[in-house]
Amino acid sequence: MSKKLYFSILFVIVFTNFIFSQTKVSGIVVDKKNQPVSFASLVFKGSNEGVVSNEDGRFYMESKNNYTALQISFVGYVSREFELPKSVNYDLKIVLNEEQVIKEVIVYSGKTSKKNNPALDILRKIWERKRKNGLKMFNQYQYEKYEKVEFDLNTIDSAFMKSKIFKGMEFVFDKVDTSKVTGKTYLPMFINEALSDVYGDNVKGKVKEILKANKNSGLTNGDGVNTFIKDLYNDYDIYNNYLNFFDKSFTSPLSRTGIDVYNYRLADSAFVDNKWCYNIVFYPRRKNELTFKGDFWVNDTTFAIKNINMAVTKSANINWVKEIYIEQEFEVLNDSVFLLTRDHMMSDFALNKKESSKGVYGKRTTLIRNHKFNEEKPDKFYKEEVNYIDNAVYARSDEYWNENRFEKLNKDEEGIYKMLDTLKTVKKFKQMYNLVSILGSGYIEIGNFDYGPIFSTFGYNEVEGIRLRVGGRTYFGPNDSWRLQGYTAYGFDDNKFKYGLSGKWMIDKKNRIIISGGNRRDVEQIGASLTTTNDVLGRSFASSSLFSSGSNGKLTNINLTTASFEIEPIKNLVLQTGFSYRTLESASDTFSLDYYTDNTLTTTKSEVKQSEINLQVEYTPKRKTIGYGVERRNVDSPFSTFFVNYSQGFKGFIDSDFDYQKLQLYYKQPITIGPLGRTNLTMELGKTFGQIPLGLMSVVPGNQTYFIIGNTFSNLNFYEFVADEYATLQWEHNFQGRLLSRIPLMKKLNWREIIGIRTVYGTVSDENRAINASGLTYVSPEKPYWEYSAGIGNIFKVFRIDFGWRGNYRNLPDTNNFTIKGEFGFYF
Numbered sequence: 102m103s104k105k106l107y108f109s110i111l112f113v114i115v116f117t118n119f120i121f122s123q124t125k126v127s128g129i130v131v132d133k134k135n136q137p138v139s140f141a142s143l144v145f146k147g148s149n150e151g152v153v154s155n156e157d158g159r160f161y162m163e164s165k166n167n168y169t170a171l172q173i174s175f176v177g178y179v180s181r182e183f184e185l186p187k188s189v190n191y192d193l194k195i196v197l198n199e200e201q202v203i204k205e206v207i208v209y210s211g212k213t214s215k216k217n218n219p220a221l222d223i224l225r226k227i228w229e230r231k232r233k234n235g236l237k238m239f240n241q242y243q244y245e246k247y248e249k250v251e252f253d254l255n256t257i258d259s260a261f262m263k264s265k266i267f268k269g270m271e272f273v274f275d276k277v278d279t280s281k282v283t284g285k286t287y288l289p290m291f292i293n294e295a296l297s298d299v300y301g302d303n304v305k306g307k308v309k310e311i312l313k314a315n316k317n318s319g320l321t322n323g324d325g326v327n328t329f330i331k332d333l334y335n336d337y338d339i340y341n342n343y344l345n346f347f348d349k350s351f352t353s354p355l356s357r358t359g360i361d362v363y364n365y366r367l368a369d370s371a372f373v374d375n376k377w378c379y380n381i382v383f384y385p386r387r388k389n390e391l392t393f394k395g396d397f398w399v400n401d402t403t404f405a406i407k408n409i410n411m412a413v414t415k416s417a418n419i420n421w422v423k424e425i426y427i428e429q430e431f432e433v434l435n436d437s438v439f440l441l442t443r444d445h446m447m448s449d450f451a452l453n454k455k456e457s458s459k460g461v462y463g464k465r466t467t468l469i470r471n472h473k474f475n476e477e478k479p480d481k482f483y484k485e486e487v488n489y490i491d492n493a494v495y496a497r498s499d500e501y502w503n504e505n506r507f508e509k510l511n512k513d514e515e516g517i518y519k520m521l522d523t524l525k526t527v528k529k530f531k532q533m534y535n536l537v538s539i540l541g542s543g544y545i546e547i548g549n550f551d552y553g554p555i556f557s558t559f560g561y562n563e564v565e566g567i568r569l570r571v572g573g574r575t576y577f578g579p580n581d582s583w584r585l586q587g588y589t590a591y592g593f594d595d596n597k598f599k600y601g602l603s604g605k606w607m608i609d610k611k612n613r614i615i616i617s618g619g620n621r622r623d624v625e626q627i628g629a630s631l632t633t634t635n636d637v638l639g640r641s642f643a644s645s646s647l648f649s650s651g652s653n654g655k656l657t658n659i660n661l662t663t664a665s666f667e668i669e670p671i672k673n674l675v676l677q678t679g680f681s682y683r684t685l686e687s688a689s690d691t692f693s694l695d696y697y698t699d700n701t702l703t704t705t706k707s708e709v710k711q712s713e714i715n716l717q718v719e720y721t722p723k724r725k726t727i728g729y730g731v732e733r734r735n736v737d738s739p740f741s742t743f744f745v746n747y748s749q750g751f752k753g754f755i756d757s758d759f760d761y762q763k764l765q766l767y768y769k770q771p772i773t774i775g776p777l778g779r780t781n782l783t784m785e786l787g788k789t790f791g792q793i794p795l796g797l798m799s800v801v802p803g804n805q806t807y808f809i810i811g812n813t814f815s816n817l818n819f820y821e822f823v824a825d826e827y828a829t830l831q832w833e834h835n836f837q838g839r840l841l842s843r844i845p846l847m848k849k850l851n852w853r854e855i856i857g858i859r860t861v862y863g864t865v866s867d868e869n870r871a872i873n874a875s876g877l878t879y880v881s882p883e884k885p886y887w888e889y890s891a892g893i894g895n896i897f898k899v900f901r902i903d904f905g906w907r908g909n910y911r912n913l914p915d916t917n918n919f920t921i922k923g924e925f926g927f928y929f
Contacts, residue, residue, distance in 0.1 A: 124145065124162075124163065124164045124166065124167055124168045124185070124188050124189075125161075125162070125163050125188070125189045125190070125191070125284065126160075126161070126162045126163075126171065126185065126190045126191075126193060127159075127160065127161040127162070127190070127191045127192060127193065127284045128159070128160065128190070128191070128192055128193030128194055128195060129154075129157070129158045129159050129160070129192075129193070129194055129195070130143070130154050130158045130160065130173060130175075130195045130197060131158055131194065131195070131196055131197070132178070132196065132197055132198075132199065133196060133198065133199070137154075137156075137157050137158025137159075138154065138158050138175055138178065138197055139154060139155070139156045139157070139158060139384070140153050140154060140155075140156075140175070140364075140382070140384035140394050141153065141154045141158070141160075141173055141174065141175040141178075141197065142173065142174050142175060142366075142368050142382050142396070143160055143162060143171055143172070143173050144171065144172045144369075145162070145164055145166075145168040145170075145171060145172075146168060146169070146170040146171060146172050146182060147168070148164070148166070148168065149371060149373060149380070149398065150162070150164050150166075151396065152410070153382060153384060153394050153395055153396060153412075155394070155412070155414070155415060156388070156414055156415050156416055157415070159456075161284035163284070167188060168185065169184065169185050170182050170183060170184050170185060171183040171185065171195070173195055173197060174368065175197060177199060178197040178198065178199055179197065179198045179199070181195075181197065181198075183195050191284070215360060218365065218366075218367075219367045220365035220366055220367040220381045221360060221365055223367065223379055223381060223399060223404070224355070224359070224360070224365060224381070226404040227340075227355055227399060227404045227406075228355075228357055229404070230403060230404045230405065231340040231355070234340070234403065234404075234405040234406075234438075234439055235340075235405070235431075235438075235439060235440055235441065236301065236303070236440070237303060238438060239303065239474040239475055240302070240303055240304050240474075240475050240477070241300075241301065241302050241303070241304070241474065241475050241476055241477050241478070242300075242301050242303075242472065242473070242474050242475075243298065243299060243300045243301070243472070243473045243474075243476065244298075244299055244469050244470065244471055244472045244473070245296070245297075245298055245299075245469070245470050245471045246296070246297050246298070246299050246310075246467060246468070246469050247294070247295070247296055247467070247468045247469075247506065247507040247508075248294070248295045248297075248465065248466070248467045248468075249292065249293070249294050249295075249465070249466045249467075249514075250292070250293045250294075250334070250463070250464065250465045250466075251289060251291065251292045251293075251462075251463075251464045251514065251517070252289075252290050252291040252292075252461055252462065252463050252464075253287040253288055253289045253290055253461065253462040253464070254287060254288040254290055254459070254460075254461060254462075255285050255286065255287040255288075255449065255459065255460055255461065255462050256285050256286065256287075256457065256458065256459040256460065257274070257277050257286040257287065257288050257459075262274050266533075268529070274288065287462055289513050289514065289516070289517045289520075290461075290517070290521075291317070291318050291517065291521070292317065292318050292514055292517045292518070293315070293316070293317040293318070294314075294315070294316045294317070294502070294506070295312060295314070295315045295316075296312075296313045296314040296315075296505055296506075297310050297311055297312045297313055298310070298311045298313060299311075300478060300482070300483075302477070302478065302483065305480070305483070307483040308483075309482065309483050309485075312491075312494050313494065314494055314497040314501065314502070314505065315494050315495050315497075316495070316497065316502060318517050318518050318520075318521040318522075334346075334446060334463075334465045339353055339354075339355055339406065339409060339429060340353070340355055340406075341353055341356075342356040342357055342358060342775065343356065343773075343775045343776070345773070346425065347419060347422060347448075347929035348737070348738075348928065348929050349391055349419055349837065349929060350391065350773055350775055350776060350778075350779075350837075351391040351392065351393065351413070351417075352390070352391060352392055352775070352776055354383045354393055354395070354397070354409075354411060355397075355406070358775075358776075359383075361386075362385060362386055362387070362390060362392050362776075363383045363384065363385060363386060363392065364383065364384050364385070364386055365381055365382070365383050366381065366382045366383075367379060367380070367381055368380045368381065368382045368396065370401075373398050373407050373408070374407070374432075374433065376400050376401075376407065376433060377400070377401045377402075378398040378399060378400055378401060378407050379398070379399050379401060380396055380397075380398050381396060381397055381399065382395075382396040383395060383396065383397075383411075384414075385414055387842070387843075388414070388416040388842075388848065389416050389417070389418055389838065389842035389848040389849075389851065390417065390418070390776070390839075390842060391413075391417050391418065391419070391776065391837075392413075392414060392417065393411035393412060393413055393414070393427075394411065394412055394414055395409065395410045395411030395412055395427075396409075396410060396411075397409035397410070397411075400439065403439065405431065405439035406429070406431055406439065407430075407431055407439065408428070408429060408430045408431060409427075409428065409429050410426075410427070410428045411426075411427050411428075412424060412425060412426045412427070413425035413426075415454055418837065418838040418842060418851045418853070418895075419929055420851075420895065420898045420927075420928060420929050421450055421451065421452070421898070421927070421929060422448055422449065422450055422451075422929060423449040423450070423451040423453075423454045423458065423460060424447075424448065424449040425446070425447070425448050425449075426445075426446070426447045426448075427444075427445070427446050427447075428443075428444075428445045429441060429443065429444050429445075430442055430443040430444075434472070440469070440472060441469060442468065442469050442470065443466075443467070443468055443469070444465075444466070444467040444469075445464070445465070445466045445467075446464070446465045447462060447463070447464045447465075448462070448463040448464075449461075449462055450462075450463060468507040468508065470507060484671075484672075485671075485672040486672070487611065487612055487613055487669050487670070487671065487672050488610050488611060488612070488613045488669070488729050489611070489729075490580070490729045539555070543555055543556050544573075544574070544576070546576065549575060549576060549577050550573055550574070550575060550576065551573055551574050551575075551576040552571075552572075552573045553572065553573065553574075554572070557570050557572070557588075558570055558571070560590075562624070562626075562656060563654040563656070563689070564592065564594065564595055564624055564654065564656045564688045564689050565592025565593070565594055565595050565597075565624055566592055566593045566594030566595070567592070567593045567594075568590055568591070568592050568593075569590065569591050569593075570588055570589070570590040571588065571589060571590075572586070572587060572588025572589070572601075573586065573587070573588075574586035574587075578730075579727070579728045579730060580728055580729045580730035581730045581731060581732070582606065582607045582610065582730060582731055583604070583605060583606040583607065583731055584604070584605050584730075584731050584732060585602075585603070585604045586602075586603055586604075586638065587600065587601055587602040587603065587638075588600065588601050588638070590623070592624070595624075595688070599621075599622055599623040599624065600621070600622055600623075601619065601620070601621035601622075601623060601637065601638045602619050602620055602621075603617065603618070603619030603620075603621075603637045603638050604617065604618060604619060605617040605731045605732070606731065607730065607731040609668075610729065612668055612669055612670055613667070613668065613669040613675075614666075614667070614668045615666075615667050615668075615731060616664075616665070616666050617663075617664070617665050617667075618637075618662075618663060618664040618665070619637035619638065619662070619663055620637065620660075620661065620662045620663075621637050621638060621659070621660070621661045622658075622659070622660045622661075623658075623659060624656050624657070624658060624659075624688045625656065625657055625659050626655070626656055626657075626819060627657050627659070627685070627796070627800065628798075628799075628800025628801075628802060628819065628820065628823075629802050629810075629813070629819075630802050630812055630813070631765070631785050631787060631799055631800075631801070631802060631812070631827065631829065632744065632746065632765050632766075632767040632785055632787070632812075633746070633765070637661055637662075637663045654689040654691045654692055655689070655691075655692045655819045655820050656687075656688040656689055656692065657685050657686070657687060657688055657694065657796065658685070658686050658687070658688045659683060659684070659685055660683060660684045661681065661682075661683045662681065662682045662683070663679060663680070663681045664679060664680050664681075665677055665678065665679030665680075666678055666679065673720060673721045673722055673723075673724050674718075674719075674720050675717075675718075675719045675720075676716075676717070676718055677715075677716070677717040677718075677719075678714070678715065678716050678717070679714065679715050679717075680712070680713070680714050680715075681712070681713050681714075681715070682710075682711070682712045682713075682755055682757075683709075683710075683711055683713075684708060684709065684710050684711075685708065685709040685711075685796040685797075686707055686708040686709070687707065693707065693874075693875040693876050693877070694707060694708075694709060694794065694795050694796045694875055695707050695874040695875050695876070696709075696794035696795065696796075696872045696873060696874050696875070697871070697872045697873075697874050698872075702871070702872075702874075705874045706758075709758055709759075709794060709796040709797065710755075710756050710757055710758050711750055711757050711758060711759060711797065712750070712751050712754045712755050712757040713748050713749065713750050713751070714748070714749050714751075715746060715747065715748040715749070716746070716747045717744070717745070717746045717747075718743075718744070718745045719742070719743070719744045719745075720742075720743045720744075721740050721741065721742050721743075722740065722741055723738075723739075723740040723741065724736075724740040725738055725740075739771035739773065739779070740771070741768075741769065741770050741771070742767065742768070742769040743767075743768050744765075744766070744767040744768070745764075745765070745766050745767075746763075746764075746765040746766075747762070747763070747764055747765075748762070748763040748764075748765075749761075749762055749763075750762075750763075750791070750793075750797075758794075759791065759792065759793055759794070759797065760791055761789055761790060761791030761792070761793050761797070762789070762790040762791060763787070763788070763789045763790070764787065764788055764790075765785070765786070765787040766784075766785065766786040766787070767783075767784075767785050768783070768784045768785075769781065769782070769783045769784075770782045770783075776839060777836065777839055778834060778835045778836040778837040778839060779834070779835050779837070780832065780833070780834045780835075781831075781832070781833045781834075782830075782831070782832055783812060783829075783830070783831040783832075784828075784829065784830050784831075785812075785827070785828070785829045786827070786828050786829075787799055787826070787827050787828075788825070788826045788827075789825040789826070792868045792869060792872060793825065793869060794869075794872060794873070794875075795823065795873060795875045795877065798823045798824070798825060798865075798869070799823065799824050799825060799827055799863070800819070800820055800822070800823050801814060801817060801821070801822035801823065801824065801827065801829075801861050801863060801882065801886075802814060802817075803817035803818045803819045803820075803821055804817065804922070805818055805819060806922075807921075807922055807923065808922055808923060808924060809901065809903055809922045809923065809924040812831065814859055814861065814886075814888060815859075815888065815890060815903065815905040815920050815922055816888045816905050816906070816907045816916075816917045816918065816919075816920050817886075817888075817917075818915065818916075818917065820877060821880065821913070821916075822861065822863060822880055822881060822882050822886065823863075823865060823877075823879050823880070823881060824863025824864060824865055824881045824882070825864070825865055825866055825869050826863060826864045826865075826866075827861060827862065827863035827864075828861070828862045828863070829859070829860065829861040829862075830859075830860050830861075831857070831858070831859045831860075832857060832858050832859075833855065833856070833857035834855065834856055834857070835853060835854075835855045835894065836853065836854045836855070836856075837853050838851060838852060838853040838854070838895070839854075840854050841853070841854055851895055851898075852893050852894065852895050852896060853893070853894040853895045854891070854892070854893060854894075855890075855891070855892040855893070855894055855901070855903070856889075856890065856891050856892075857889065857890045857891075857892075857903075858887065858888075858889045858890075859887065859888050859889075859890075860885050860886065860887035860888075860908075861882050861885065861886050861887075862882055862883070862885040862886075863881045863882045863883070864881050864883055865879045865881045880913070882910075884909070886908075886909060886910050887908040887909060888905055888906060888907050888908055889905070889906055889908060890903050890904060890905040890906070891903070891904055892904060894928075895928070898927075899925055899926065899927060900923060900924070900925055901923060901924045901925075901926065902921065902922070902923045903921070903922050903923070903924075904919070904920075904921055905919065905920040905921075905922065906918065906919055907919075
């Protein structure tokens with residue numbers, strides 16, 4: 102692109118935005134030594150509109166009004182005014198002079214005093230009053246809510262627009278605009294709108310949101326988008342001590358612990374909407390912590406927030422997010438009630454945090470109106486629907502939206518709907534979208550059939566050698582009421598075909614009544630987990646890992662047939678009963694499942710045939726799901742899991758070999774501990790009553806792969822410990838970089854430290870030891886086995902490495918007293 106054309110485009114963009122915005126300013130604040138002044142306060146003279154410079158001293162400001170000067174201030178520097186030569190000024194350089202006292206220059210650090218600081222006196226008043234402000238003043242409340250979410254490509258330049266990837270799609274660049282927050286160019290790509298009614302009861306601690314209308318610019322169904330958005334952008338209350346965004350816990354500037362992590366400065370006082378308010382600027386005391394910079398205006402009598410602007414600092418230990426910007430506005434209902442009416446959040450998603458890096462803006466704007474108070478609703482009103490979807494919500498007319506939107510869409514937002522409709526007809530765009538869909542789901546869509554999962558195509562174990570697998574499923578849409586899926590696999594060493602086939606049918610949508618069944622013949626590493634289910638196609642990662650340590654020959658040929666019935670009577674409580682029949686025999690000459698069949702211990706049998714019925718209860722409070730079909734996906738947010746399984750084996754039924762009762766319990770509890778990170782506690786209990794062979798025993802799950810596998814013991818081999826009665830406890834804590842961020846040479850790496858301890862106790866009864874003819878000596882952890890680990894996560898943003906040590910049982914044959922295991926993953 103020629104310079105002339107480039108500047109012509111730039112002129113058009115600037116001129117177009119000038120129509121809608123009178124004053125634009127960007128630049129850097131420095132001192133006399135040309136060093137950037139971080140977190141300096143910049144305000145348009147004669148207004149309450151302002152920003153705080155970032156860690157590099159850079160800033161961007163935009164206003165619909167016409168201003169001719171800036172006022173700049175910071176602790177330790179002389180405040181100054183800066184005349185604006187014109188209405189649009191980019192790349193300004195503003196120099197601040199250090200304060201002088203009796204001809205001696207005193208250079209202050211950025212930290213403000215915790216003593217005799219009027220800003221902290223005001224902050225303490227906010228703490229005292231925060232439970233008496235806003236919606237918390239009322240027993241019950243309700244209001245109407247309009248939410249708009251938009252995703253935009255940003256940092257659009259001429260080279261990007263000329264890229265071959267956009268050949269045939271050049272028309273999209275007609276919609277390029279400039280962000281009023283960052284000053285960068287962006288291209289709107291997606292928009293989602295939702296209208297809802299919100300009801301809350303502070304006495305009962307209940308909240309319910311009823312969706313009235315939803316509209317988006319295509320590409321996927323409305324419900325999936327809404328759930329994704331709720332996961333990405335959690336609701337938050339700035340008065341809380343910690344705010345959760347992107348699976349991270351940020352310290353709120355209004356937190357009672359804020360004094361330890363923020364600097365506060367009383368910057369101004371003025372009338373805001375006829376209320377006398379104080380302006381307080383805040384910024385972090387240390388880098389690399391999950392904190393904000395910004396300012397807020399607070400009323401001088403109620404100490405309620407009138408408005409707040411805050412942005413996550415660039416050094417914060419968070420991946421794939423370059424910037425987070427939040428602004429909230431509160432309106433005065435009467436002299437003492439301040440209510441949130443507008444909330445805007447913008448995130449800049451990018452591969453790195455360089456200023457020039459391209460990324461995606463995610464913008465959520467929420468408007469609230471028509472509050473009502475103290476109108477109590479019955480308890481049943483707040484009961485969550487198990488599986489309710491109103492398709493009319495997603496089919497509202499354009500006339501409905503024109504009448505009910507809280508604010509009109511601007512021309513760019515209206516254009517997104519038209520642009521996406523056009524893009525969906527472009528072959529190249531559809532190919533790009535399909536590629537992303539394949540990588541995300543693992544399936545290749547072929548009409549109403551999905552081939553995959555493609556990531557399970559290759560495998561390896563000592564019995565099968567190289568293993569190839571092909572499979573697929575029926576797929577008419579995410580809310581299918583029935584689904585068939587299956588696979589076949591071939592091992593090049595054992596020269597055998599394996600297969601699996603299953604079907605599910607949701608016969609009642611309201612209470613999610615599902616019947617299912619299937620059959621699988623395969624080679625499997627049984628004992629890869631203690632708590633078992635009858636998922637007929639479920640096969641552990643340990644069964645065919647390409648990378649493993651030690652012998653992987655203790656594999657079993659399994660022929661499993663299942664049938665089950667499940668119901669979800671209340672949200673997140675699933676009851677299931679089922680029947681299964683399985684045959685088990687060793688798949689390797691080096692491994693045996695033999696057992697004695699007579700009291701004289703002279704006759705052995707190598708195959709186990711077993712029929713079984715089971716009853717299961719699973720409760721997952723606070724779990725969020727996507728979809729209303731026979732299969733749902735869990736939203737990636739922490740929730741507790743409580744699982745109980747009772748199994749009854751029947752000897753003689755369909756030639757079954759054993760009669761027994763098995764009881765299993767599984768409990769997992771994630772705990773977020775503010776700035777100290779997240780803990781996961783997992784407990785498993787189990788006991789089998791009756792005589793059983795090795796094939797039906799509870800095997801303490803080892804991990805002979807080079808990868809981290811949850812609910813396993815990293816330093817144990819397969820079948821190292823067996824039990825018919827067991828108890829395990831696993832604890833893992835991720836500090837999210839809290840400790841390493843305090844070490845000068847380490848904090849720039851943004852590594853995250855993880856520690857863990859795992860322990861198991863178990864026994865084997867004498868009667869079960871007596872029938873063992875497998876040649877494997879039963880070793881049970883009657884003296885509790887334990888191991889511990891320490892790891893580093895977020896290496897190159899995607900890799901985690903754990904170092905594990907045995908705490909005891911270190912002198913057994915072929916033990917792994919020290920292990921190193923890794924894991925790839927994408928985490929914020």
